[in-house]
Amino acid sequence: MVKTKNIQNASDSLWEKCERCSEFEFMQTLARNSYLCQHCGHYYDMPALSRLKQIFQNKFEKITLPLENDILICSGEGTISGSQVVLIAISHIGELQIEHLDSFLITIQHAIAVRMPLIVISSGMNHSKSKISLSYIAQIAIEMNFHKQMNLLQISVLTDGNMTDSLSAIFPLGDLTLVEWEAEDNRLTTPLDAFVDRYVLRHEIPVLIGQLLSWSSENK
Structure with missing residues (x-):
């Protein structure tokens, strides 16, 4: 898992910010995990x-x-x-x-x-x-x-x-x-x-x- 503080200048096309916990997810990781936040379990659309x-x-x-x-x-x-x-x-x-x-x-x-x-x-x-x-x-x-x-x-x-x-x-x-x-x-x-x-x-x-x-x- 990648914490927000470890991401600098993240590209919008590569990363997505969770609206619940504000952590970033790698888009490919999201796709593999059915768009489920690995940090808090929030469902992305x-x-x-x-x-x-x-x-x-x-x-x-x-x-x-x-x-x-x-x-x-x-x-x-x-x-x-x-x-x-x-x-x-x-x-x-x-x-x-x-x-x-x-x-x-x-x-x-x-x-x-x-x-x-x-x-x-x-x-x-x-x-x-x-x-x-x-x-x-x-x-x-x-x-x-x-x-x-x-x-x-x-x-x-x-x-x-x-x-x-x-x-x-x-x-x-x-x-x-x-x-x-x-x-x-x-x-x-x-x-x-x-x-x-x-x-x-x-x-x-x-x-x-x-x-x-x-x-x-x-x-x-």
Whole structure:
């Protein structure tokens, strides 16, 4: 581990400062450790492409999206515990744009076309300042419902514990809702917890998703 005092003139492209403990992490080390601070255990915001690599263990086929920036949004098709699934990962987006919704809609339609379960991992979208038409958002809800009517599992993983600012505020949640949380978090029970099936640590997410897919397959 590298302490802050040992870093001088650190390049922004090589090092990242933890917002919790203020220590610096080497970017390559962060990537290898699923963007977990080695000093305090804080979760850095994980790039969308890195999410897919983590869940699919680097074996997946990317879905072509309008946005080429796979740090913010990335979709792919791959296998988890023997089940073929479609997954979209959404990193934290400052302001909701039409291209973001297009990417989400394309991913849902792809899952419908190939008749596969859909997994949505989201850090949330800031829609308070968005000028996106509600009718466009309604179209996404319709497609999500159509996918669900095909008896295909939907899993939502919210990586922002503040659900009021998360993707769930404007889009329907899946059949199962997981919230990624840090071991040090002291969560209070609130009415919003009724929407959460389970709080889970980052490194446990791939295994838990695999278990849920296996359970769903066995109970069809």
